[in-house]
Amino acid sequence: MLRKITLGVALMAMVTMITTGTQADHHGDSKKGTSIEDVMHALKDGFHKKILDGSATDEEKAQMLDFAKALPKGTPPKGSKSSWKKLTKKLVVASKAVVAGKDGAIEAFGEAINCKTCHTPHKVYPPEKQ
């Protein structure tokens, strides 16, 4: 587990280096960035639920968008790149719509944040270790 995390961090650092090297960082906050696991821990604590029930503050919506944007920069332990891109992009688009207060945004967000839709192709469940 620890090794997996270390490797993940190393990969993230590489990806960050590559992406920041080739494109301007349009929201220059933390250099290290948020990992997939950081986002997942927030979801596990029910962060997204406030968005779904409409009680999220603007700050929380913005935080959700930051979380969503962090995901495509990470590499999931399983599944194809194109699938990961597609699912994370859907979440970014939906989170942006939530921030903008667009019609149907919450429904779209609810679909995009579906845990199982993304975990099935991209998460390795502990019982079936590689």
Ligand code: HEC
């Ligand atoms: C867009 C894709 C995506 C969505 C949506 C998603 N997850 Fe995840 N989740 C992942 C990936 C990928 C991992 C595996 C991360 C790893 O092992 O590096 C993961 C792992 C986790 C973990 C384990 C984190 C850890 O410490 O290893 C938890 C808990 C979790 N997700 C909760 C949730 C919950 C709750 C939801 C729904 C509300 C959700 N996730 C929705 C992609 C997603």
